Amino acid sequence: xxxxxxxxxxxxxxxxxxxxxxxxxxxxxxxxxxxxxxxxxxxxxxxxxxxxxxxxxxxxxxxxxxxxxxxxxxxxxxxxxxxxxxxxxxxxxxxxxxxxxxxxxxxxxxxxxxxxxxxxxxxxxxxxxxxxxxxxxxxxxxxxxxxxxxxxxxxxxxxxxxxxxxxxxxxxxxxxxxxxxxxxxxxxxxxxxxxxxxxxxxxxxxxxxxxxxxxxxxxxxxxxxxxxxxxxxxx
Amino acid sequence: xxxxxxxxxxxxxxxxxxxxxxxxxxxxxxxxxxxxxxxxxxxxxxxxxxxxxxxxxxxxxxxxxxxxxxxxxxxxxxxxxxxxxxxxxxxxxxxxxxxxxxxxxxxxxxxxxxxxxxxxxxxxxxxxxxxxxxxxxxxxxxxxxxxxxxxxxxxxxxxxxxxxxxxxxxxxxxxxxxxxxxxxxxxxxxxxxxxxxxxxxxxxxxxxxxxxxxxxxxxxxxxxxxxxxxxxxxxxxxxxxxxxxxxxxxxxxxxxxxxxxxxxxxxxxxxxxxxxxxxxxxxxxxxxxxxxxxxxxxxxxxxxxxxxxxxxxxxxxxxxxxxxxxxxxx
Numbered sequence: 001x002x003x004x005x006x007x008x009x010x011x012x013x014x015x016x017x018x019x020x021x022x023x024x025x026x027x028x029x030x031x032x033x034x035x036x037x038x039x040x041x042x043x044x045x046x047x048x049x050x051x052x053x054x055x056x057x058x059x060x061x062x063x064x065x066x067x068x069x070x071x072x073x074x075x076x077x078x079x080x081x082x083x084x085x086x087x088x089x090x091x092x093x094x095x096x097x098x099x100x101x102x103x104x105x106x107x108x109x110x111x112x113x114x115x116x117x118x119x120x121x122x123x124x125x126x127x128x129x130x131x132x133x134x135x136x137x138x139x140x141x142x143x144x145x146x147x148x149x150x151x152x153x154x155x156x157x158x159x160x161x162x163x164x165x166x167x168x169x170x171x172x173x174x175x176x177x178x179x180x181x182x183x184x185x186x187x188x189x190x191x192x193x194x195x196x197x198x199x200x201x202x203x204x205x206x207x208x209x210x211x212x213x214x215x216x217x218x219x220x221x222x223x224x225x226x227x228x229x230x231x232x233x234x235x
Numbered sequence: 236x237x238x239x240x241x242x243x244x245x246x247x248x249x250x251x252x253x254x255x256x257x258x259x260x261x262x263x264x265x266x267x268x269x270x271x272x273x274x275x276x277x278x279x280x281x282x283x284x285x286x287x288x289x290x291x292x293x294x295x296x297x298x299x300x301x302x303x304x305x306x307x308x309x310x311x312x313x314x315x316x317x318x319x320x321x322x323x324x325x326x327x328x329x330x331x332x333x334x335x336x337x338x339x340x341x342x343x344x345x346x347x348x349x350x351x352x353x354x355x356x357x358x359x360x361x362x363x364x365x366x367x368x369x370x371x372x373x374x375x376x377x378x379x380x381x382x383x384x385x386x387x388x389x390x391x392x393x394x395x396x397x398x399x400x401x402x403x404x405x406x407x408x409x410x411x412x413x414x415x416x417x418x419x420x421x422x423x424x425x426x427x428x429x430x431x432x433x434x435x436x437x438x439x440x441x442x443x444x445x446x447x448x449x450x451x452x453x454x455x456x457x458x459x460x461x462x463x464x465x466x467x468x469x470x471x472x473x474x475x476x477x478x479x480x481x482x483x484x485x486x487x488x489x490x491x492x493x494x495x496x497x498x499x500x501x502x503x504x505x506x507x508x509x510x511x512x513x514x515x516x517x518x519x520x521x522x523x524x525x526x527x528x529x530x531x532x533x534x535x536x537x538x539x540x541x542x543x544x545x546x547x548x549x550x551x552x553x554x555x556x557x558x559x560x561x562x563x564x565x
Contacts (some may be wrong), residue, residue: 030364040260048441048442050438050441069446070441070442070444071441071444071445071446071447074442074443074444075444079442079444080442081442082438082439082442086436086438086439086442087436088432088435088439089435089438090435091435099428099431099432099443100443102428102443102444102445103443103444104430147439147443148442151442151443151444169272224453
Protein backbone atom coordinates (compact mmCIF):
# COMPACT_ATOMS: atom_id res chain seq x y z
CA UNK A 1 0.00 0.00 0.00
CA UNK A 2 2.82 2.34 0.90
CA UNK A 3 6.26 2.08 -0.54
CA UNK A 4 9.19 4.27 0.44
CA UNK A 5 12.36 4.13 -1.59
CA UNK A 6 15.66 5.53 -0.30
CA UNK A 7 14.12 8.52 1.40
CA UNK A 8 16.38 11.42 2.35
CA UNK A 9 15.28 14.44 4.35
CA UNK A 10 16.19 16.63 7.29
CA UNK A 11 15.98 20.10 8.76
CA UNK A 12 18.04 22.96 7.37
CA UNK A 13 21.52 21.62 6.68
CA UNK A 14 21.08 18.63 8.98
CA UNK A 15 20.31 15.37 7.26
CA UNK A 16 18.17 13.07 9.38
CA UNK A 17 17.03 10.30 7.07
CA UNK A 18 19.76 8.34 5.30
CA UNK A 19 17.93 6.43 2.58
CA UNK A 20 15.62 4.13 4.52
CA UNK A 21 13.36 2.04 2.26
CA UNK A 22 10.18 0.49 3.52
CA UNK A 23 7.11 -1.36 2.39
CA UNK A 24 3.76 -1.45 4.14
CA UNK A 25 1.40 -4.20 2.99
CA UNK A 26 -2.31 -3.60 2.87
CA UNK A 27 -4.16 -4.66 6.01
CA UNK A 28 -1.08 -4.99 8.20
CA UNK A 29 0.50 -3.16 11.10
CA UNK A 30 4.08 -2.16 10.39
CA UNK A 31 6.14 -0.77 13.20
CA UNK A 32 9.36 1.23 13.10
CA UNK A 33 11.34 0.84 16.30
CA UNK A 34 14.30 2.79 17.47
CA UNK A 35 15.72 4.97 20.20
CA UNK A 36 15.15 8.65 20.69
CA UNK A 37 16.55 10.73 17.85
CA UNK A 38 16.70 7.84 15.39
CA UNK A 39 14.59 9.78 12.89
CA UNK A 40 11.35 7.88 13.36
CA UNK A 41 9.09 10.92 13.61
CA UNK A 42 10.95 12.62 10.78
CA UNK A 43 10.26 9.55 8.66
CA UNK A 44 6.51 9.86 9.26
CA UNK A 45 6.37 13.63 8.74
CA UNK A 46 8.38 13.27 5.52
CA UNK A 47 6.03 10.60 4.23
CA UNK A 48 3.13 12.88 5.13
CA UNK A 49 4.82 15.82 3.43
CA UNK A 50 5.17 18.35 6.23
CA UNK A 51 8.92 17.79 6.06
CA UNK A 52 9.98 18.00 2.41
CA UNK A 53 11.88 15.03 0.99
CA UNK A 54 15.35 15.85 -0.37
CA UNK A 55 15.47 12.76 -2.54
CA UNK A 56 13.97 9.31 -2.81
CA UNK A 57 10.45 8.25 -3.74
CA UNK A 58 7.19 7.62 -1.92
CA UNK A 59 4.38 5.59 -3.49
CA UNK A 60 0.86 5.20 -2.16
CA UNK A 61 -1.30 2.56 -3.84
CA UNK A 62 1.09 2.63 -6.77
CA UNK A 63 0.95 6.43 -7.24
CA UNK A 64 4.01 8.58 -6.83
CA UNK A 65 3.19 10.94 -3.95
CA UNK A 66 6.70 12.14 -3.16
CA UNK A 67 5.79 15.79 -3.54
CA UNK A 68 2.03 15.66 -3.04
CA UNK A 69 0.98 18.26 -0.46
CA UNK A 70 -0.35 16.92 2.88
CA UNK A 71 -3.99 17.94 2.39
CA UNK A 72 -4.15 16.01 -0.88
CA UNK A 73 -2.70 12.97 0.83
CA UNK A 74 -5.53 13.16 3.35
CA UNK A 75 -7.92 13.21 0.39
CA UNK A 76 -6.30 10.00 -0.85
CA UNK A 77 -7.13 8.32 2.45
CA UNK A 78 -3.93 8.82 4.40
CA UNK A 79 -3.57 10.54 7.73
CA UNK A 80 -1.22 10.89 10.64
CA UNK A 81 -1.84 10.79 14.38
CA UNK A 82 0.71 13.18 15.84
CA UNK A 83 2.80 12.42 18.87
CA UNK A 84 1.73 13.71 22.27
CA UNK A 85 -1.38 15.77 22.49
CA UNK A 86 -2.04 17.70 19.34
CA UNK A 87 -5.65 18.16 20.32
CA UNK A 88 -7.88 21.20 20.38
CA UNK A 89 -7.75 21.38 24.15
CA UNK A 90 -10.30 24.15 24.63
CA UNK A 91 -12.94 22.33 22.60
CA UNK A 92 -15.12 19.47 23.73
CA UNK A 93 -14.41 15.90 22.71
CA UNK A 94 -17.35 16.02 20.33
CA UNK A 95 -16.13 19.25 18.72
CA UNK A 96 -12.69 17.71 18.27
CA UNK A 97 -14.21 14.76 16.46
CA UNK A 98 -16.35 16.98 14.23
CA UNK A 99 -13.25 18.99 13.34
CA UNK A 100 -11.74 15.77 12.06
CA UNK A 101 -14.49 15.43 9.47
CA UNK A 102 -13.32 18.45 7.52
CA UNK A 103 -13.06 16.87 4.08
CA UNK A 104 -16.12 16.58 1.93
CA UNK A 105 -16.18 12.78 1.86
CA UNK A 106 -15.56 12.70 5.59
CA UNK A 107 -18.45 15.10 6.17
CA UNK A 108 -20.78 12.85 4.21
CA UNK A 109 -19.80 9.88 6.34
CA UNK A 110 -19.86 11.88 9.57
CA UNK A 111 -22.62 9.96 11.38
CA UNK A 112 -21.29 6.59 10.29
CA UNK A 113 -17.76 7.38 11.44
CA UNK A 114 -18.97 8.94 14.66
CA UNK A 115 -20.78 5.72 15.52
CA UNK A 116 -17.71 3.70 14.66
CA UNK A 117 -15.54 5.89 16.86
CA UNK A 118 -17.98 5.68 19.76
CA UNK A 119 -18.08 1.88 19.44
CA UNK A 120 -14.29 1.70 19.49
CA UNK A 121 -13.94 4.20 22.32
CA UNK A 122 -17.11 4.09 24.44
CA UNK A 123 -15.49 6.41 26.96
CA UNK A 124 -15.46 9.21 24.38
CA UNK A 125 -19.22 8.99 24.03
CA UNK A 126 -19.57 9.43 27.79
CA UNK A 127 -17.16 12.34 27.77
CA UNK A 128 -18.41 13.90 24.55
CA UNK A 129 -19.33 17.23 26.13
CA UNK A 130 -16.20 17.49 28.26
CA UNK A 131 -13.24 19.71 27.33
CA UNK A 132 -10.60 17.61 25.60
CA UNK A 133 -7.86 19.19 27.69
CA UNK A 134 -9.43 17.89 30.91
CA UNK A 135 -9.15 14.23 29.92
CA UNK A 136 -6.45 11.86 31.13
CA UNK A 137 -3.39 11.23 28.95
CA UNK A 138 -4.71 7.93 27.65
CA UNK A 139 -8.09 9.40 26.81
CA UNK A 140 -6.48 12.33 25.02
CA UNK A 141 -4.50 9.86 22.94
CA UNK A 142 -7.77 8.14 22.08
CA UNK A 143 -9.32 11.43 21.01
CA UNK A 144 -6.34 12.05 18.72
CA UNK A 145 -6.74 8.62 17.15
CA UNK A 146 -10.52 9.02 16.95
CA UNK A 147 -10.20 12.40 15.26
CA UNK A 148 -7.90 10.81 12.68
CA UNK A 149 -10.56 8.15 12.03
CA UNK A 150 -13.09 10.90 11.37
CA UNK A 151 -11.12 11.85 8.23
CA UNK A 152 -12.32 8.50 6.84
CA UNK A 153 -8.84 7.10 6.14
CA UNK A 154 -7.67 3.75 4.83
CA UNK A 155 -4.08 4.20 5.95
CA UNK A 156 -2.97 5.84 9.18
CA UNK A 157 0.43 6.60 10.62
CA UNK A 158 0.88 6.88 14.37
CA UNK A 159 3.71 8.82 15.93
CA UNK A 160 4.64 7.20 19.27
CA UNK A 161 1.13 6.36 20.45
CA UNK A 162 2.48 5.12 23.81
CA UNK A 163 4.38 8.25 24.72
CA UNK A 164 3.81 9.50 28.23
CA UNK A 165 1.22 6.83 29.05
CA UNK A 166 1.11 4.42 31.98
CA UNK A 167 2.01 0.81 31.02
CA UNK A 168 -1.55 -0.40 31.49
CA UNK A 169 -2.87 2.35 29.22
CA UNK A 170 -0.19 1.57 26.63
CA UNK A 171 -1.61 -1.92 26.47
CA UNK A 172 -5.11 -0.53 25.90
CA UNK A 173 -3.92 1.79 23.15
CA UNK A 174 -2.21 -1.05 21.34
CA UNK A 175 -5.27 -3.26 21.67
CA UNK A 176 -7.19 -0.49 19.97
CA UNK A 177 -4.63 -0.27 17.20
CA UNK A 178 -5.00 -4.00 16.55
CA UNK A 179 -8.78 -3.50 16.47
CA UNK A 180 -8.35 -0.77 13.87
CA UNK A 181 -6.66 -3.31 11.67
CA UNK A 182 -8.93 -6.26 12.33
CA UNK A 183 -12.33 -4.65 12.68
CA UNK A 184 -12.04 -1.48 10.62
CA UNK A 185 -9.65 -2.89 8.05
CA UNK A 186 -7.10 -0.10 8.23
CA UNK A 187 -3.48 -0.35 7.23
CA UNK A 188 -1.20 1.07 9.89
CA UNK A 189 2.35 2.35 10.10
CA UNK A 190 3.51 3.29 13.56
CA UNK A 191 6.77 4.40 15.08
CA UNK A 192 7.58 3.49 18.67
CA UNK A 193 10.23 3.42 21.32
CA UNK A 194 8.24 0.92 23.31
CA UNK A 195 9.51 -2.30 21.74
CA UNK A 196 7.58 -4.83 23.81
CA UNK A 197 4.19 -3.36 22.97
CA UNK A 198 5.07 -3.21 19.27
CA UNK A 199 6.23 -6.84 19.15
CA UNK A 200 2.76 -8.03 20.12
CA UNK A 201 0.82 -5.78 17.80
CA UNK A 202 2.95 -5.50 14.65
CA UNK A 203 3.05 -7.82 11.66
CA UNK A 204 6.36 -6.49 10.45
CA UNK A 205 9.11 -4.48 12.13
CA UNK A 206 11.86 -2.17 10.98
CA UNK A 207 14.62 -1.18 13.40
CA UNK A 208 15.88 2.33 12.92
CA UNK A 209 19.09 3.87 14.12
CA UNK A 210 20.57 7.23 13.19
CA UNK A 211 18.42 7.58 10.11
CA UNK A 212 19.10 4.09 8.71
CA UNK A 213 17.14 0.88 8.90
CA UNK A 214 19.47 -1.55 10.64
CA UNK A 215 17.21 -4.58 10.58
CA UNK A 216 13.78 -5.70 9.47
CA UNK A 217 11.63 -8.77 9.83
CA UNK A 218 8.72 -10.39 11.53
CA UNK A 219 8.42 -9.63 15.26
CA UNK A 220 9.41 -13.17 16.28
CA UNK A 221 12.64 -12.89 14.33
CA UNK A 222 13.49 -9.40 15.55
CA UNK A 223 12.72 -10.41 19.10
CA UNK A 224 15.10 -13.36 18.77
CA UNK A 225 18.04 -11.65 17.11
CA UNK A 226 20.30 -10.79 19.96
CA UNK A 227 22.39 -8.15 18.18
CA UNK A 228 19.43 -6.08 17.21
CA UNK A 229 17.99 -6.14 20.68
CA UNK A 230 21.21 -5.26 22.43
CA UNK A 231 22.44 -2.71 19.98
CA UNK A 232 19.32 -0.70 19.32
CA UNK A 233 16.60 -1.53 21.70
CA UNK A 234 18.46 -2.09 24.96
CA UNK A 235 16.31 -5.01 26.08
CA UNK B 236 -31.42 28.21 9.86
CA UNK B 237 -29.34 30.04 7.32
CA UNK B 238 -30.43 33.46 8.57
CA UNK B 239 -29.64 32.45 12.12
CA UNK B 240 -26.00 32.17 11.20
CA UNK B 241 -25.94 35.89 10.57
CA UNK B 242 -27.76 37.05 13.71
CA UNK B 243 -24.50 38.28 15.30
CA UNK B 244 -24.34 40.91 12.59
CA UNK B 245 -27.28 42.73 14.20
CA UNK B 246 -25.34 44.08 17.22
CA UNK B 247 -22.47 45.03 14.91
CA UNK B 248 -24.79 46.99 12.65
CA UNK B 249 -26.56 48.63 15.58
CA UNK B 250 -23.25 49.66 17.14
CA UNK B 251 -21.98 51.33 13.98
CA UNK B 252 -25.36 52.92 13.26
CA UNK B 253 -25.50 54.34 16.80
CA UNK B 254 -21.97 55.67 16.47
CA UNK B 255 -22.85 57.28 13.15
CA UNK B 256 -26.08 58.86 14.45
CA UNK B 257 -24.36 60.25 17.54
CA UNK B 258 -21.79 61.86 15.29
CA UNK B 259 -24.52 63.30 13.08
CA UNK B 260 -26.69 64.74 15.86
CA UNK B 261 -24.25 65.94 18.50
CA UNK B 262 -22.52 68.98 17.12
CA UNK B 263 -18.76 69.28 17.11
CA UNK B 264 -18.24 65.59 17.79
CA UNK B 265 -17.87 64.30 14.24
CA UNK B 266 -14.05 64.30 14.24
CA UNK B 267 -13.97 62.18 17.40
CA UNK B 268 -16.54 59.79 15.95
CA UNK B 269 -14.54 59.55 12.74
CA UNK B 270 -11.43 58.67 14.74
CA UNK B 271 -13.31 56.01 16.68
CA UNK B 272 -14.73 54.58 13.47
CA UNK B 273 -11.22 54.46 12.03
CA UNK B 274 -9.92 52.50 15.02
CA UNK B 275 -12.88 50.12 14.91
CA UNK B 276 -12.38 49.56 11.18
CA UNK B 277 -8.64 49.09 11.67
CA UNK B 278 -9.29 46.50 14.37
CA UNK B 279 -11.98 44.80 12.30
CA UNK B 280 -9.71 44.45 9.28
CA UNK B 281 -6.68 43.40 11.33
CA UNK B 282 -8.73 40.90 13.33
CA UNK B 283 -9.69 39.13 10.14
CA UNK B 284 -6.12 37.90 9.88
CA UNK B 285 -4.61 38.07 13.36
CA UNK B 286 -7.71 37.05 15.26
CA UNK B 287 -8.61 34.17 13.00
CA UNK B 288 -5.16 32.72 12.34
CA UNK B 289 -3.22 33.68 15.47
CA UNK B 290 -0.47 35.18 13.33
CA UNK B 291 0.70 38.69 14.22
CA UNK B 292 1.63 40.83 11.23
CA UNK B 293 3.87 43.67 12.36
CA UNK B 294 4.00 45.07 8.85
CA UNK B 295 0.26 45.58 8.60
CA UNK B 296 0.37 49.36 8.24
CA UNK B 297 2.14 48.91 4.89
CA UNK B 298 -1.17 47.72 3.40
CA UNK B 299 -2.85 50.91 4.53
CA UNK B 300 0.12 52.80 3.15
CA UNK B 301 -0.03 51.36 -0.36
CA UNK B 302 -3.81 51.78 -0.33
CA UNK B 303 -3.31 55.45 0.42
CA UNK B 304 -0.95 55.65 -2.53
CA UNK B 305 -3.49 53.88 -4.73
CA UNK B 306 -6.03 56.64 -4.17
CA UNK B 307 -3.44 59.43 -4.31
CA UNK B 308 -1.96 58.24 -7.60
CA UNK B 309 -5.40 57.83 -9.18
CA UNK B 310 -6.57 61.31 -8.25
CA UNK B 311 -3.32 63.09 -9.08
CA UNK B 312 -2.95 61.38 -12.49
CA UNK B 313 -6.51 61.03 -13.73
CA UNK B 314 -8.25 64.09 -12.31
CA UNK B 315 -8.46 65.90 -15.66
CA UNK B 316 -10.25 63.07 -17.50
CA UNK B 317 -13.74 64.01 -16.36
CA UNK B 318 -14.44 60.69 -14.72
CA UNK B 319 -16.74 62.12 -12.06
CA UNK B 320 -17.17 59.80 -9.11
CA UNK B 321 -15.62 57.08 -11.24
CA UNK B 322 -12.35 58.64 -10.15
CA UNK B 323 -13.00 57.68 -6.53
CA UNK B 324 -14.08 54.19 -7.58
CA UNK B 325 -10.88 53.73 -9.59
CA UNK B 326 -8.93 55.01 -6.60
CA UNK B 327 -10.46 52.37 -4.34
CA UNK B 328 -9.94 49.70 -6.97
CA UNK B 329 -6.27 50.60 -7.34
CA UNK B 330 -5.93 50.64 -3.54
CA UNK B 331 -7.23 47.08 -3.42
CA UNK B 332 -5.02 45.93 -6.28
CA UNK B 333 -1.90 47.42 -4.72
CA UNK B 334 -2.51 46.10 -1.22
CA UNK B 335 -3.41 42.66 -2.56
CA UNK B 336 -0.25 42.55 -4.68
CA UNK B 337 1.85 43.54 -1.68
CA UNK B 338 0.11 40.95 0.49
CA UNK B 339 0.83 38.25 -2.10
CA UNK B 340 4.50 39.22 -2.19
CA UNK B 341 4.81 39.35 1.60
CA UNK B 342 2.61 36.30 2.15
CA UNK B 343 4.47 34.10 -0.31
CA UNK B 344 7.61 34.48 1.79
CA UNK B 345 6.45 35.17 5.33
CA UNK B 346 3.46 32.82 5.57
CA UNK B 347 5.84 29.88 5.34
CA UNK B 348 7.10 30.88 8.76
CA UNK B 349 5.33 30.18 12.01
CA UNK B 350 4.55 32.18 15.11
CA UNK B 351 7.27 34.56 16.24
CA UNK B 352 9.27 34.04 13.04
CA UNK B 353 6.36 35.36 11.02
CA UNK B 354 6.11 38.43 13.25
CA UNK B 355 9.83 39.15 12.90
CA UNK B 356 9.79 38.65 9.15
CA UNK B 357 6.95 41.14 8.71
CA UNK B 358 8.37 43.77 11.03
CA UNK B 359 10.62 45.14 8.32
CA UNK B 360 8.02 45.23 5.56
CA UNK B 361 6.70 48.73 6.21
CA UNK B 362 10.13 50.23 6.90
CA UNK B 363 11.53 48.53 3.82
CA UNK B 364 8.69 49.75 1.66
CA UNK B 365 8.97 53.29 2.98
CA UNK B 366 12.70 53.40 2.18
CA UNK B 367 12.05 51.86 -1.21
CA UNK B 368 9.65 54.69 -2.04
CA UNK B 369 11.98 57.34 -0.68
CA UNK B 370 15.22 55.89 -2.01
CA UNK B 371 14.01 54.89 -5.47
CA UNK B 372 12.03 58.14 -5.79
CA UNK B 373 8.96 56.05 -6.45
CA UNK B 374 5.71 58.04 -6.65
CA UNK B 375 7.47 61.31 -5.91
CA UNK B 376 9.78 59.76 -3.32
CA UNK B 377 10.09 61.46 0.03
CA UNK B 378 8.13 64.50 -1.09
CA UNK B 379 4.96 62.46 -1.17
CA UNK B 380 1.90 63.38 -3.21
CA UNK B 381 -0.30 66.37 -2.47
CA UNK B 382 -3.53 66.23 -4.41
CA UNK B 383 -5.94 68.69 -2.82
CA UNK B 384 -5.64 70.81 -5.99
CA UNK B 385 -6.47 67.99 -8.41
CA UNK B 386 -9.35 66.91 -6.17
CA UNK B 387 -10.86 70.40 -6.29
CA UNK B 388 -10.39 70.57 -10.04
CA UNK B 389 -12.09 67.23 -10.57
CA UNK B 390 -15.10 67.83 -8.33
CA UNK B 391 -15.33 71.56 -7.66
CA UNK B 392 -14.61 73.15 -4.32
CA UNK B 393 -17.88 72.28 -2.63
CA UNK B 394 -18.03 68.59 -3.53
CA UNK B 395 -14.35 68.20 -2.72
CA UNK B 396 -14.97 69.54 0.78
CA UNK B 397 -17.86 67.14 1.32
CA UNK B 398 -15.65 64.32 0.08
CA UNK B 399 -12.83 65.08 2.50
CA UNK B 400 -14.82 66.09 5.56
CA UNK B 401 -17.76 63.72 5.37
CA UNK B 402 -17.70 61.07 2.64
CA UNK B 403 -14.21 59.86 3.58
CA UNK B 404 -15.47 59.09 7.09
CA UNK B 405 -18.64 57.44 5.81
CA UNK B 406 -16.47 55.16 3.68
CA UNK B 407 -14.64 54.19 6.88
CA UNK B 408 -17.96 53.13 8.42
CA UNK B 409 -18.80 51.11 5.31
CA UNK B 410 -15.39 49.43 5.35
CA UNK B 411 -15.80 48.55 9.03
CA UNK B 412 -19.21 47.01 8.31
CA UNK B 413 -17.88 45.13 5.30
CA UNK B 414 -14.94 43.81 7.32
CA UNK B 415 -17.29 42.66 10.08
CA UNK B 416 -19.60 40.98 7.59
CA UNK B 417 -16.76 39.14 5.85
CA UNK B 418 -15.44 38.06 9.24
CA UNK B 419 -18.84 36.58 10.04
CA UNK B 420 -19.14 34.83 6.68
CA UNK B 421 -15.69 33.32 7.15
CA UNK B 422 -16.46 32.33 10.75
CA UNK B 423 -19.64 30.52 9.81
CA UNK B 424 -18.21 28.76 6.79
CA UNK B 425 -15.51 26.32 5.84
CA UNK B 426 -12.87 29.04 5.99
CA UNK B 427 -13.49 29.72 9.67
CA UNK B 428 -13.51 26.02 10.41
CA UNK B 429 -10.10 25.63 8.78
CA UNK B 430 -8.69 28.78 10.37
CA UNK B 431 -9.85 27.74 13.85
CA UNK B 432 -8.11 24.41 13.42
CA UNK B 433 -4.88 25.97 12.22
CA UNK B 434 -4.93 28.64 14.92
CA UNK B 435 -5.30 25.97 17.61
CA UNK B 436 -2.77 23.55 16.19
CA UNK B 437 -1.29 23.77 12.73
CA UNK B 438 -0.01 20.19 12.63
CA UNK B 439 -3.38 18.87 13.72
CA UNK B 440 -5.03 20.94 10.99
CA UNK B 441 -2.75 19.38 8.41
CA UNK B 442 -3.49 15.81 9.42
CA UNK B 443 -7.18 16.61 9.08
CA UNK B 444 -6.58 17.40 5.43
CA UNK B 445 -6.75 21.18 5.67
CA UNK B 446 -4.70 23.09 3.13
CA UNK B 447 -3.32 25.45 5.76
CA UNK B 448 -1.35 27.63 3.35
CA UNK B 449 -4.43 28.29 1.23
CA UNK B 450 -6.56 29.45 4.13
CA UNK B 451 -3.81 31.56 5.65
CA UNK B 452 -3.41 33.32 2.30
CA UNK B 453 -7.19 33.84 1.96
CA UNK B 454 -7.33 35.53 5.37
CA UNK B 455 -4.16 37.50 4.72
CA UNK B 456 -5.30 38.87 1.36
CA UNK B 457 -8.78 39.75 2.58
CA UNK B 458 -7.36 41.58 5.56
CA UNK B 459 -4.82 43.41 3.39
CA UNK B 460 -7.45 44.48 0.85
CA UNK B 461 -9.58 45.99 3.60
CA UNK B 462 -6.52 47.78 4.97
CA UNK B 463 -5.88 49.18 1.50
CA UNK B 464 -9.44 50.53 1.32
CA UNK B 465 -9.10 52.00 4.78
CA UNK B 466 -5.91 53.83 3.82
CA UNK B 467 -7.52 55.09 0.62
CA UNK B 468 -10.44 56.66 2.50
CA UNK B 469 -9.28 57.52 6.03
CA UNK B 470 -5.88 58.78 4.95
CA UNK B 471 -5.87 59.66 1.25
CA UNK B 472 -9.37 61.08 0.75
CA UNK B 473 -9.57 62.67 4.17
CA UNK B 474 -6.17 64.35 4.23
CA UNK B 475 -5.64 64.81 0.46
CA UNK B 476 -1.95 64.15 0.73
CA UNK B 477 0.31 61.16 1.25
CA UNK B 478 3.69 61.39 2.84
CA UNK B 479 5.79 58.20 3.27
CA UNK B 480 6.81 58.54 6.96
CA UNK B 481 3.15 59.09 7.92
CA UNK B 482 1.59 56.15 6.13
CA UNK B 483 4.27 53.61 7.01
CA UNK B 484 4.30 54.46 10.70
CA UNK B 485 4.55 51.27 12.77
CA UNK B 486 2.51 52.83 15.60
CA UNK B 487 -0.68 52.05 13.66
CA UNK B 488 0.21 48.36 13.57
CA UNK B 489 0.78 48.39 17.31
CA UNK B 490 -2.54 50.18 17.82
CA UNK B 491 -4.27 47.54 15.70
CA UNK B 492 -2.76 44.78 17.84
CA UNK B 493 -3.86 46.52 21.06
CA UNK B 494 -7.41 47.04 19.78
CA UNK B 495 -7.78 43.40 18.77
CA UNK B 496 -6.36 42.09 22.05
CA UNK B 497 -8.46 44.48 24.15
CA UNK B 498 -11.67 43.48 22.44
CA UNK B 499 -10.90 39.82 22.00
CA UNK B 500 -8.95 38.24 19.15
CA UNK B 501 -11.07 36.20 16.80
CA UNK B 502 -14.36 37.63 18.04
CA UNK B 503 -16.73 39.60 15.82
CA UNK B 504 -17.60 42.37 18.28
CA UNK B 505 -14.11 42.58 19.78
CA UNK B 506 -12.70 45.17 17.36
CA UNK B 507 -15.67 47.49 17.95
CA UNK B 508 -15.31 47.31 21.73
CA UNK B 509 -11.52 47.45 21.50
CA UNK B 510 -11.60 50.33 19.03
CA UNK B 511 -14.01 52.35 21.17
CA UNK B 512 -12.16 51.69 24.43
CA UNK B 513 -8.80 52.45 22.85
CA UNK B 514 -9.93 55.50 20.87
CA UNK B 515 -11.88 57.05 23.74
CA UNK B 516 -9.19 56.53 26.35
CA UNK B 517 -6.54 57.89 24.00
CA UNK B 518 -8.71 60.95 23.35
CA UNK B 519 -9.67 61.55 26.98
CA UNK B 520 -6.18 60.97 28.36
CA UNK B 521 -4.79 63.43 25.85
CA UNK B 522 -7.21 66.05 27.20
CA UNK B 523 -6.92 65.29 30.91
CA UNK B 524 -3.24 64.52 31.13
CA UNK B 525 -1.56 65.74 27.97
CA UNK B 526 1.88 64.27 27.57
CA UNK B 527 1.27 61.49 30.06
CA UNK B 528 -1.26 59.49 28.10
CA UNK B 529 1.12 56.72 27.10
CA UNK B 530 2.45 56.38 30.65
CA UNK B 531 -1.08 55.83 31.95
CA UNK B 532 -2.20 53.83 28.98
CA UNK B 533 0.40 51.09 29.30
CA UNK B 534 -0.63 49.88 32.78
CA UNK B 535 -4.32 50.12 31.82
CA UNK B 536 -3.73 47.83 28.85
CA UNK B 537 -1.65 45.43 30.94
CA UNK B 538 -4.43 45.36 33.52
CA UNK B 539 -7.14 44.60 30.97
CA UNK B 540 -5.12 41.91 29.28
CA UNK B 541 -4.21 40.20 32.56
CA UNK B 542 -7.78 40.37 33.86
CA UNK B 543 -9.44 39.37 30.59
CA UNK B 544 -6.96 37.26 28.64
CA UNK B 545 -9.65 36.51 26.07
CA UNK B 546 -10.38 40.20 25.63
CA UNK B 547 -13.47 42.05 26.80
CA UNK B 548 -15.81 40.46 24.29
CA UNK B 549 -14.15 37.09 24.74
CA UNK B 550 -14.93 37.37 28.45
CA UNK B 551 -18.57 38.29 27.92
CA UNK B 552 -18.88 35.55 25.31
CA UNK B 553 -17.82 32.92 27.84
CA UNK B 554 -20.24 34.33 30.42
CA UNK B 555 -23.20 34.32 28.07
CA UNK B 556 -22.63 30.83 26.74
CA UNK B 557 -25.83 28.86 26.98
CA UNK B 558 -28.11 31.89 27.22
CA UNK B 559 -30.11 33.53 24.42
CA UNK B 560 -27.34 36.11 24.09
CA UNK B 561 -24.90 33.59 22.66
CA UNK B 562 -26.57 33.98 19.28
CA UNK B 563 -25.60 37.62 19.22
CA UNK B 564 -22.30 37.92 21.02
CA UNK B 565 -19.72 36.29 18.83
